[in-house]
Structure formats: structure tokens, C-alpha cells
Amino acid sequence: MSAREEVLARIRTALGETRAPVPEVVRDYRQAGNAPADAALLALLVDRVEDYRADVLRCGPEEVGATVRAALTRGLGEGWAAADVVVAPGLDAAWRPDGCDVDDDRPAVQLADRAAAVTAVAVAIAETGTLVLDGSPACGRRALSLLPDCLVCVVTVDQVVAGVPEGLARLDPVRPLTMISGPSATSDIELQRVEGVHGPRQLFVVLAG
Amino acid sequence: MTAVHLGMPGLPTAPRGVGHLRGTESFPDAARHELRNGQLRANLGHATATIRGKRAGVVAEVPDWEQLRAAGKAIKAATMARLDEHLVELERQVTARGGTVHWARDANEANAIVTALVQATGTTEVVKVKSMATQEIGLNEALEAVGLDVFETDLAELIVQLGEDKPSHILVPAIHKNRAEIKEIFARTIPGVDPELTDDPRQLAMAARTHLRERFLRARVAVSGANFAVAETGTLSVVESEGNGRMCLTLPDTLITVMGIEKVVPTWTDLEVFLQLLPRSSTGERMNPYTSTWAGVTPGDGPQEFHLVLLDNGRTAVLADEVGREALHCIRCSACLNVCPVYERTGGHAYGSVYPGPIGAILSPQLTGVEDNASLPYASSLCGACYEVCPVAIDIPSILVHLRAEHVEAQEHPTAEALAFRGLAKAMSHPRLWHLAQRGARLGRLIARGKPTLPNVFPPPISGWTRSRDLPTPPTRTFVQQWTEEHGQ
Ligand code: SF4
Numbered sequence: 300m301s302a303r304e305e306v307l308a309r310i311r312t313a314l315g316e317t318r319a320p321v322p323e324v325v326r327d328y329r330q331a332g333n334a335p336a337d338a339a340l341l342a343l344l345v346d347r348v349e350d351y352r353a354d355v356l357r358c359g360p361e362e363v364g365a366t367v368r369a370a371l372t373r374g375l376g377e378g379w380a381a382a383d384v385v386v387a388p389g390l391d392a393a394w395r396p397d398g399c400d401v402d403d404d405r406p407a408v409q410l411a412d413r414a415a416a417v418t419a420v421a422v423a424i425a426e427t428g429t430l431v432l433d434g435s436p437a438c439g440r441r442a443l444s445l446l447p448d449c450l451v452c453v454v455t456v457d458q459v460v461a462g463v464p465e466g467l468a469r470l471d472p473v474r475p476l477t478m479i480s481g482p483s484a485t486s487d488i489e490l491q492r493v494e495g496v497h498g499p500r501q502l503f504v505v506l507a508g
Numbered sequence: 509m510t511a512v513h514l515g516m517p518g519l520p521t522a523p524r525g526v527g528h529l530r531g532t533e534s535f536p537d538a539a540r541h542e543l544r545n546g547q548l549r550a551n552l553g554h555a556t557a558t559i560r561g562k563r564a565g566v567v568a569e570v571p572d573w574e575q576l577r578a579a580g581k582a583i584k585a586a587t588m589a590r591l592d593e594h595l596v597e598l599e600r601q602v603t604a605r606g607g608t609v610h611w612a613r614d615a616n617e618a619n620a621i622v623t624a625l626v627q628a629t630g631t632t633e634v635v636k637v638k639s640m641a642t643q644e645i646g647l648n649e650a651l652e653a654v655g656l657d658v659f660e661t662d663l664a665e666l667i668v669q670l671g672e673d674k675p676s677h678i679l680v681p682a683i684h685k686n687r688a689e690i691k692e693i694f695a696r697t698i699p700g701v702d703p704e705l706t707d708d709p710r711q712l713a714m715a716a717r718t719h720l721r722e723r724f725l726r727a728r729v730a731v732s733g734a735n736f737a738v739a740e741t742g743t744l745s746v747v748e749s750e751g752n753g754r755m756c757l758t759l760p761d762t763l764i765t766v767m768g769i770e771k772v773v774p775t776w777t778d779l780e781v782f783l784q785l786l787p788r789s790s791t792g793e794r795m796n797p798y799t800s801t802w803a804g805v806t807p808g809d810g811p812q813e814f815h816l817v818l819l820d821n822g823r824t825a826v827l828a829d830e831v832g833r834e835a836l837h838c839i840r841c842s843a844c845l846n847v848c849p850v851y852e853r854t855g856g857h858a859y860g861s862v863y864p865g866p867i868g869a870i871l872s873p874q875l876t877g878v879e880d881n882a883s884l885p886y887a888s889s890l891c892g893a894c895y896e897v898c899p900v901a902i903d904i905p906s907i908l909v910h911l912r913a914e915h916v917e918a919q920e921h922p923t924a925e926a927l928a929f930r931g932l933a934k935a936m937s938h939p940r941l942w943h944l945a946q947r948g949a950r951l952g953r954l955i956a957r958g959k960p961t962l963p964n965v966f967p968p969p970i971s972g973w974t975r976s977r978d979l980p981t982p983p984t985r986t987f988v989q990q991w992t993e994e995h996g997q
Contacts, residue, residue: 301611302610302611302612302613302617303611305611305613306595306611306612306613306769306818306820306824307592307595307596309519309520309820309824310591310592310595310769310824310827311592312518312519312824312828313519313824313825313827313828313833314589314591314592314827318589318590319589320589321586321589321590322582322585322586322589323582323586324579324582324583324586325575325578325579325582326579326781327572327575327579328572328575328576328579328781329571329572347794350794351797404808407758407759408725408726408759411721411725424795426794427787427794427795428794428795429795434806434809440808440809440810441754441757441758441800441809441810442758442759442809442810445751445754445755445758462784463780463783463784464777464780467776467777467779467780467783468777468780472738472741472743472776472801472803473605473741473742473743473803474803474806475800475801475802475803475806475809475810476799476800476801476802477754477798477799477800478783478795478798478799478800478801479797479798480793480794480795480796480797480798481797482797483749483750483751483797483798484749484750484797485663485713485749485750486680486749486791487662487663487664487667487680487682487750488663488687488690488709488712488713489551489554489555489558489686489687489709490555490558490559490562490680490683491558491709493709493710493713495710495713495714495717496663496713496716496717496749496750496751496752497661497717497720497721497724497750497751497752497754497755498750498751498754498797498798499751
């Protein structure tokens, strides 16, 4: 018997000849609603993201480009050069700093040479302060939001949902997803949280609209 | 509670001689020397108190926590009831998306599969994401035995690996080390480490970043575990904090994921429950910094070769026990360790298994067969704190009592301890007997004559127990009596 057949046979033995009915799953927790993001929800998102010691910059829909540049200045200091910044290939052209590097099909590890990355997100979850990137052209491949030490993510208000159920309902489970809640961190030393280990040590969220 | 039901004989448990499910000595013996380590107790007491406070805060702010907990429990029970069907569907979906699925009856088979896969790539280095399953099967030792270099990349795992130590906690394997001890390990073992390194946690984390950076960038093969696998979509998930997981899941050409068969969940929607329960229960955060999900292979993004190893190693034997199978619902959050008064004093090493604390006390003996971990079901005071915090509401105390009874049944010549627990198990599963026993405890008040603890006046075999413990004088009223008086029915 192959290992596959044997493990499956063991499960069948364990569960018995006549199987008990499958227990019912009651989902009476708060579920996906479709309420549009109001001011309170946006304020909650900002509060929760800042609680992770990430920075939030709010702006109008027309000011995204300037706000992204302001975020880069905060992260990299005044003298940053466009060549230090790599952006997702599908990022809205108006949001890109002039002259920046656009990610292409170079080996992923070369992205480690860039100081900062700019991407869009697929969904932002207010209650947990979570951004979700889905590998689409606007979010970029996974290595893009991982290797540069400073990450700037642009969130538009229509992407903000209240809780985890709403967030997952909007996502495609077959795409490679990265859920980001604050900068990389560890609590492995005396359970004290330290921001910044292997992932980006700085996270800026530009909330537009 | 139902009457004692013995596990199905015949289903193989985890084999001896491989992996880390059995200690070299019994829990009481191991606990005795761990208890002499004052530094360990201080480190643990400090760390668990911190995490308990954080968890309580973020759980309290979720208005539907109990509903999520009930849903989590029900999803797990429903999954186990049709485990074979969900695994076959998972295999179909992963394969359809370009992954390869392997099945392993036990630790030896899983180690052989992973070793062959790594060797086939021609590389000699493997980076690893922290994973309980690969610790359980002793994968690192198996890979090292054929000359491969294995690098643990989680900070706490790195501390354990560099210190040639053993993990003592599910989530924070180096919880028993404080910052000064960690600094000493880094200064001694990391080549070229900054000689000015202090014990500031930030500096220590940066030293780990520098140490591992190059390794991530040149890694060609990574091995991970999985927190969840969604059958209907073939989506795997790793929940982490530091980004070392993302490095391993993203940069190498080949990814090998080793996952216990109980980690499957039927639907994508099910993750909405667990991704709320897990982070708040484990690190006490609203959400952990990084959660990655992937299904098979994505062209142009991440590893282009993906292998999933589905591991039994005693799990089907656990599944066969109708009471004990709830231990398979565990999502490895470690909340039960952090609240356990026994764990807080003995630490994780005393349990002898990679699964310490209350969950370890019910899981390890079932995976190995109770005869190989016979003292673990007694490593608890049955205080019930573990059940209270468990995000999937595993009734750990009842399973402990069940396993004690099973251990007693299995013995030809019962020991005094066994007899006592046989009586206790019986009393606890029959409310009328339990009330009678509680009334009997009031006798103890007479012996105590108003002192807070009972004098050591008992004859053997009870004296064996009271010699090393202060037996508190039983209260005048039982908890249930007090509750009924104060709150009505
Ligand atoms: S038994 Fe429950 S509380 Fe303990 S680690 Fe598992 S899920 Fe967490």
C-alpha cells in the first residue's frame, strides 16, 4: 500500500464504519457587511496602523503623488534619490515619484539593493490595522514589499473594510497574499516587541480620499 | 463527560528513536531539577505575565470572541469528521496549481522525503521557518546527518540553535532565556558579531538580521510548516512576525512545506475565524505583522517548485480516540502554556517533548501512546485555566482525566497514584459522586484546625503527595455552592 493509501485508510479506520454526522458550524460572529467606509472606520484604521508604530499620511485623491514623496522623505531623509526607490509595475503613474525604478523581471534578490518600495494594496482591514497585498501588478510581487527597508503603501478609501471577514471575502485565495500589520517585529526576547527584523523596518501608509 | 473510551488499538503511534516527542526522564524527575533553576523561573514568570496581560487586553476588545471561539471549535470538529475527504481535496487543488503532494506515515518517512527533495536540488544549505511539525520529527538532525547545513531563521529558534539548547515554548522557543543570556550566546557564536553588542533587545534583533541577511539572499531551498491549509482552494498559510517566514517562502527556488494532516480546514471562509483567534491568543496582538498565503506555484512570484508533505506520525491514532481527538484541534497559539501554573514553574523542558504545557500533556502521550509519556497526563493541577483561554475551546482538563484513566487501565498492577486517579476520573465523570467527594473534603477542615494548609499527617500513599506539597485546607463551601448562593441558579 502506498503511504497515501495507508494514511487515508487509517483515517477511515479511526472514524469508524458508520460515521457520525458532521457537526454544524454556527457562524453567529460578525460577518462580511458591505457598509462603505465612513469617517469613523477610517479613523479606526489610522489608529490601529499607528499602534504598530507605522506612520499614516492622509491626503486627497489628487495629492497621492506628493504624499508618497513626503512619506519617502520621512523614511529616507531629505536627500533621497528617485533611483533608490522601486515601485510596483502597475502602480498608478500619478503616484510614482519621477524617475524612480519600476520593478521588472529581474532576479528578486536584486530588489534588496533599493532603499524603498512603493505599492498599492488590495484591501485594508480597519479593526486590525492590516494591509493586504495580492500580487497584482499594482501591489507587485511578494519580494518587492519585503526586501527594501522602507515600504510605502497607498490605500484608497474604497479599499477599507471593517473586519477580517470582510477583508477575506474581497480577496482571491489563489493569488499569493501578504497581510501586513505594521513593520516587521519580534517579541522573541522577553516577549518585548521590537520593530524591524527581516522585513521592512519602516512602514508608511498613504490613505487617499 | 462520557465514560472512558480506549483509543483504537492497531493504529500506529509516532515511532520511537526519531524526533522529539519523548523525554529521557519522567515529568516529575525532569521537573525536580528544572525547579532548582531560579533564573529559569524568573525568566518564565516575567515573560508569561507580560503575554497574559497583552492577550487579555486584545481579547476583551472583541465583542464576538465567544462566538468566534465556538465557530473555531465547530470548524475543527467538522473537519476531523471528514478528514480524509478534505485531504484528498487539498491534494487535488495543490496539484492543480503546480505543487506536488507527498504523504508520510511517520517521522522517518517524512524526513526521508524532505532529505531526498533537498538533495535533488544539489544545494547543501537549507533555510527554515519555525515549524512545530519539523521539530516533532527531528528534521534538522536528519538533514544534518547527510551533511546538509540547516539554518533556523526565526529569532528564538536561532537562539536555541546557536545555544545548542532545546525549545521550551511553542511560540517563543527561547522563552527561558533572558536578554543577558541571549547576548552571551550571540557574542560567543555569531562570527564577526559587533564586539560592542549590548543586551538591548533591538540590538540583538539587528544582530540576527545581519547574520541571516546574506543567507536569505543566497538560499535555494526553504522548509516551512503551515498554520492552515484550505482544502477547497489549495491555499497554504504561514503566520509570523519577523519576515523570516516571508524570506523563506518568497526567495528560494524550491519550497518544501511539512504539515500535520490535522492542519487542513475545508473552506477559505474558515480562515476568517482562525485569523482572528490566533494572533490575539498567541502574541496578544490584534494581528501578527505578516501572514502569507499561497496556492501551488505562481509564475514570476516566489518559488517555482513547491512540495507539500502531509504527515501522520500518530495523528490518526489520536483521531481514533473520540475524547482525545479534540487535541488535534490545536492551532498552536500557546495561550494554554502562558496561563498554566505548572508550566510557569517547571518550564517547557520538563515535558520532554516539543509540545510542552497543557496541550503537550494531552497531545504528546496520544501521539506516542500513553505508555511512552505516562507521567504527562499528571503534569497538571486540573485548574482549568487552559480551557478558559483556548481559542478553539479544547477541554484539556477532561482529556487529561481521560488519559489518566487510560493509563491506569493499561497497567496490570495499578500503583497507588493510579488507583487514586482512577477514583478521581470516575468521580469527575459522575456529578453525584463528585459532590460526595467534595463533601468529604470538608473533613480536611477539621484536620487543619483553622490553619491555611493541612499538616503532613496522612498515611502512605497520600503522604507521598503531601510531602512535597502544601495541601490547602479545603474551603468551607465549594465553588459551585458559593456561585449558587451569590448568583442563584
Ligand atoms: S490547546 Fe488551545 S490554547 Fe493551547 S496551544 Fe492549542 S489552541 Fe492554543
